Amino acid sequence: MNTVELFFAYFAVSMTLLSVLIISVKNPVHSILLMLVLFFHIAALYLFLNAEFLAAVQVILYAGAILVLFLFVIMMLNLKEELMSHRFINEWPIGLALGLSIIVFIFFALDKFNPNYKGTYTIEAIKAETNTKAIGKILYTEYLLPFEIASLILLIAIVGAIVMAKKEK
Amino acid sequence: MIDLIRIHTGDIIFNILIILVKTAVVFGVAMLHVAYATYFERKIIGHMQVRLGPMRVGYHGLLQPIADGVKAFFKEDIIPLNADKPVFIIAPLIAMFATISSLAVIPFFDGFVIADINVGILFLLAMSSLGAYGIVMAGWASNSKFSFLGGLRSSAQVVSYEIAMGLSLVGIMLMAGSLNLTEIVKAQQQYWHGMFLVPQFLAFFIFTVGAFAETNRTPFDLPEAESELVAGYFVEYSGMRFAFFFLAEYVGMIVMSSISVICFWGGWTLPPIIVNTFPFLGEIPGIIIFLLKVYCYLFLFYWVRATLPRYRYDQLMSLGWKVLIPLALLNIVATSLIKFFF
């Protein structure tokens, strides 16, 4: 095992542990903090893949914006009551079944996983062009349609949120 | 000497050593700056307000920051009984380390940067958004309603102003064609004015407002609005933990000033037009020019604090969402159009 693999092993194991902790910790604010740590680990993994842009965006968007909003909402809750209640909902067997089936799926799909696949953008090509440029190019040429669809979906979500917030009054 | 060390240690360890030394230097210099930033803030605002500021410790109070530091260090550390202890302890550390780690990617002069990464600007934005965690966590963990409100205000404020600030920097990225801070400084040298401030004045305005909001400075100091929330999110903190927040705020100010200097004021360089007319100015070390520019920008922080009243929460939000973000978008569109056609 060389250094890179060692690092990867660390990140993989700790990410799994963190994920389990996030759903099992009683205090939601603590689980959000753990989630923050998890996001950092993910960002670090992106760095291993030479995807600095993704790593930075991971931190800015997920850690900096989305998670803060989560925190915002959770802080509003009456946590004292929340701490008393059970952490898991009654329908946990369904969740377990779903989770297990996904694991089975992945297990069977593992076969088709090709670690040596190389697309047009090799690491060398990306390094020559810088990460950001490469992502921009690929996003606005090859994946333009999915990108636009995704943004439309987000727009709908925003409009929906506003409509729901307005109705309350 | 250096070569001797290199031979004896090998490349990787040597590089790590160099980085450690650089980090130590930057950290030390930054801490000194923070200490004296507080001193100058008190002095400058004092003189603006027809009073003298600190005068007692040392000549004209010059040792005051050190006295303050010693005092904060030895003060009793109080943790409220019903506080969420781990979060309460982590919060100031998050706030401080998030801002201090921003210093890692800032090039202070040509070639001097701890980590010269390609997405420098994004890293800075990421770190400044992390600073909000410290504040929100502190507000929540103190188990006090005033600090809770401060935390809420801060989270909403930081999230909304970061968008405007990030978008305002997109113009710079477009102009420079890179996210690397060193590259951005170098890109500015192509122009006769040597500053992105001239073509990107709109972005500069948005960035400045955003920087004030990010660092929770007047007129956007709502999270700690003294007259409303007493001291906002750090109302329950004392001693060293309180000092950490203080430190975070001032390092944040220095980081924001540095970003502004790098992105808009040409970093450690002087405008080519000036250097060409007075060639001897080109001999000034870059660090001096950089620091002078940073001081000017810091002065702006102080000046505004002495002048402006505080915004109200909803006014702050409407300014952020209804004025700054549309303006920033407009700036991006205009910049890219100009860049595309010329």
Place this chain on the structure above:
Amino acid sequence: MNPLSIAQTIQDKFPKEVKEIVEFRKQVSVIIQRDRAKEILAFLYFNKDFNFDYLVDLCGVDYMGQKKPRFEVVYNLFSMKHRHFFRVRVEVDEDTQDAPDNLSVDTVTDIWRGADWHERECFDLFGIRFKGHPDLRRILMPEDWEGYPLRKDYPLKSDLGDMEWQEYKDLIEFSEKAKQYEVR
């Protein structure tokens, strides 16, 4: 309008209620009985010629041992429009066994909003109750205070001993306990 003529008008309209018209240093006041006090005050407020839209002050006076109806509630009125001043004194008697509701007046908070706290203060310091007041609680004194300090039979200073206000006793006790932490 001449205050005396205001007083005269009131006496003409409510001959039974008005007990006396007093003039001292050009200030005129009518002393009226309690039962229709609110009606008279409303009349002073709504009548176009008087239009007393500003309740300057409302306070209680304790005439213990000097007059028979022991208390008076004094309404000082001013009209912003006509710039005249007038005073109404409503006589209230002590509560007795057979008339437990004696010590009360109808509230005027629905006429003058500003009367709210004045009435609360009057209740707090004299024990005069205001019927229909939205929120009649003690205001200046602590909520669990006993007695009405501005009454004439309430001593200015005395050693209450066990009758002392509970929170004060707690405070004394606490300070005794805290003495052990004192740095000497």
Place this chain on the structure above:
Amino acid sequence: MTKTKDALRQRELTINMGPQHPATHGVLRLVLEIDGETVIKCTPYVGYLHRGTEKLCENRTYLSAMPLMDRLDYISSMANDVGYCVAVERLLGIEPPERAKFIRTMMCEMTRISSHILWLGTHALDIGAMTVFLYSFREREWIMDLFEMVCGARLTVSFPRIGGIRNDVSQEFLDSLYKFAEEFPSRIIEYETLIDQNRIWLQRTKGIGVISAEEAVNWGFTGPTLRGSGVDYDVRKYMPYDAYEQVDFDVPVGKEGDVYDRYRCRMEEMRQSVRIIKQCIEKLPKGPIMTPDAPKFTLPPKDKVLKDMEAMIHHFVMLTKGPLTAPVGEIYSSTEVPKGELGFYIVSDGSGRPYRMRLRSPSFVHVSALPRLCVGSLVADVIANIGTIDVVLGECDR
């Protein structure tokens, strides 16, 4: 799940603003119920500074009750003293001499300026403009020095006396006061340049805490708080006392009745005060400072007390028993103090002590209207509203 839903539905947060809070100007306590940042309920609690002034007055002579008046509105003690003296003089039916009247008027207006400056500083500080606070304290210091010149005390002066004033003013004092009056308008302009055109200041004050003229009168507002709503009511004009009849001044009124208009009113009032002070100095007549025609009610001059036996006995009786011949009756007398109308309702039973002394303090009335001003606005507006009604809790709680 239901518990979570309940937790979600519970949206109000109750916060306890005060009695120790930087913006409540003393020991005012507000219990705010807020939904997010919006105030949905506001309950003021007062009484933390209740010292029983009314009860104390009933047990003191008319003269010795005066120091209590200093401590009502402790930042404008001179105006309270004058108000009290005017009330007792009206009860006794005596008139102070002309010179005393002019000096009292002068002092009242100086107090008005010092109180308004302090208000301006703290109000601006509440809204976040720190510099105004220190600028205004510079001038307040000046007025305090002037007070010290005339009576030796800076804050709790006890300067006026029933039937006159304690001691005459020197020419030196008049000169320096005139200099102050010459200089001060330029200082007002200085404050105004700091905040008057400031967009943030305008956003924070315009349209906040609006109250209409009728409603303000109905609530019993007085002083600049009322005049900001456009009601032209000033005790100095309509029930003149002292020398106010003989000086020329305007009563500034606002239009909208919001925080900004009340701010403008107070700023203009300071200019008018300067005008009055100047006129007082120019018109100041020569003559005695204590009324000579009612020796039974007034203290004899100090130098006489030390030489003359009769005067000494008189002095002694005055201080221990009070004027023995106070007429039986009742009087309501009000004066315009910086905060509004300060009223004294005195019931006299013929003894040397007031039988009942009622203080109608403007702050008490204004605080009672805080819920009316605050509900529906934001937390930051509560601060602006507390500032705009200019409360002093010493006066509110008495």
